[in-house]
Amino acid sequence: MKVLQVNCVYNKGSTGKITYDLHKGMLEVGIESVVCYGRGINTKELAVYKTCPEWYSKMNNALSRLTGIMYGGCFFSTKKLISVIICEKPDVVCLQCINGYFVNIYELITFLKKNRIPTVIVLHAEFMYTANCAHAYDCEKWKNGCGHCLRYHKETNSILFDNTALSWKKMKNAFSGSEDNMVIVSVSPWLKNRAEQSPMLLHHEHRVVFNGIDTDVFKPTIKxxxxxxxxxxxxxxxxxxxxxxxxxxxxxxxxxxxxxxxxxxxxxxxxxxxxxxxxxxxxxxxxxxxxxxxxxxxxxxxxxxxxxxxxxxxxxxxxxxxxxxxxxxxxxxxxxxxxxxxxxxxxxxxxxxxxxxxxxxxxxxxxxxxxxxxxxxxxxxxDRTVMINHYIQIFEELYERGEK
Missing domain, CATH: 3.40.50.2000 (Glycogen Phosphorylase B;)
Structure with missing residues (x-):
């Protein structure tokens, strides 16, 4: 089995470290593992690809401020990411935290759906089902289409346009029809409950996997x-x-x-x-x-x-x-x-x-x-080992379904 992860960063920040831990954990048990990431420094590790130059990410960030669409654009970096997926031919793709202006999320989800590539989407924040903000707080417009957003300047960094309704529609269209080949993993029961209420993810399979840490480091160590x-x-x-x-x-x-x-x-x-x-x-x-x-x-x-x-x-x-x-x-x-x-x-x-x-x-x-x-x-x-084992179990289940 080969698993390809996509994350904004690699071995940096909370999600980057989770991606790194999963990558190393799978390699240790004989699972082929590939990582694609968009932001940060280049790495020389085998089977780890940086798919977006920093200048290009910053350019797409600037363009999104004009369009009000945070998760679109990124034509060339998305094309490069998809080319890596095609070349590597993974059995399962795992999308971690993929904001950060390095990939067109709508195009990536659509590509994975059309090619029936078994996919795990890990929710570390809410943007994959709000299609806009990372935290919706008390707002519930994400349940029926967004639009007329009172916080669009802050949440989307848009200078002129409130395109939250358009973003929501584009995200919903991307997810539509992906139910049979996609598992949604939330990092907490609270987030899972929210995701299950989303019109985009309503009919998908949902799981919960806690984030893991290195308990050989985080242990009682008074100095x-x-x-x-x-x-x-x-x-x-x-x-x-x-x-x-x-x-x-x-x-x-x-x-x-x-x-x-x-x-x-x-x-x-x-x-x-x-x-x-x-x-x-x-x-x-x-x-x-x-x-x-x-x-x-x-x-x-x-x-x-x-x-x-x-x-x-x-x-x-x-x-x-x-x-x-x-x-x-x-x-x-x-x-x-x-x-x-x-x-x-x-x-x-x-x-x-x-x-x-x-x-x-x-x-x-x-x-x-x-x-x-x-x-x-x-x-x-x-313990991160518990987290790794949970993800491997999900990957294996998806892989076996694909084999059948």
């Missing part, structure tokens, strides 16, 4: 030098890890509100990009900055007594998985997936925006003694 560096001995440590603190969806303002209420007996560590200036945060807040080394990040999770997530919407939450595997409990707001994918014995969630209840949960969990049970229970849920 004494961090305690000395930040002078946090005998203090309770609250951690907030985010891709970008300034992103409104991530709710960074709530973390600062909690810090003010906690006082000097607690230290709040902020890890990520776009952190506020040190002089604009409470005295008990330390801005660590972005951490690219997963081993170092694991040491911050392990150092902390509790990790706080304040997102308005998440389709999974790698922070939840990583923190729990490092034996550190999670508290946050109800945000869709986190409350479903977190281990229920080591997490607590509050109504979005209810800072007082969130604060109570922070204090409760920060003062519970760690005993290693959280990490042990979480490893069986989030």
């Amino acid at each position: 004494a030098e961090l305690i000395k560096k930040y002078k946090v001995k005998n203090k309770k440590i609250v951690l907030h890890v985010t891709a970008r603190f300034s992103d409104q969806n991530k709710g960074g303002k709530y973390v600062l509100q909690i810090a003010e209420k906690l006082g000097n007996g607690y230290v709040v560590l902020l890890v990520g990009n776009g952190l506020p200036l040190q002089e604009k945060v409470p005295e008990n807040v330390i801005c660590v900055g972005a951490i690219s080394d997963p081993i170092e990040l694991a040491s911050y999770y392990s150092l902390s007594d509790v990790t706080v997530i304040t997102s308005k919407r998440e389709t999974f939450s790698m922070v939840c998985a990583e923190s729990l595997c490092c034996d550190t409990p999670i508290v946050g707001f109800y945000a869709g997936a986190p409350e479903q994918i977190s281990h229920p014995d080591y997490s607590a969630f509050s109504k979005y925006g209810d800072v007082d209840d969130l604060l109570s949960n922070v204090i409760y969990w920060a003062n519970r003694k760690k005993d290693g049970k959280c990490a042990k229970a979480s490893k069986s849920m989030y």
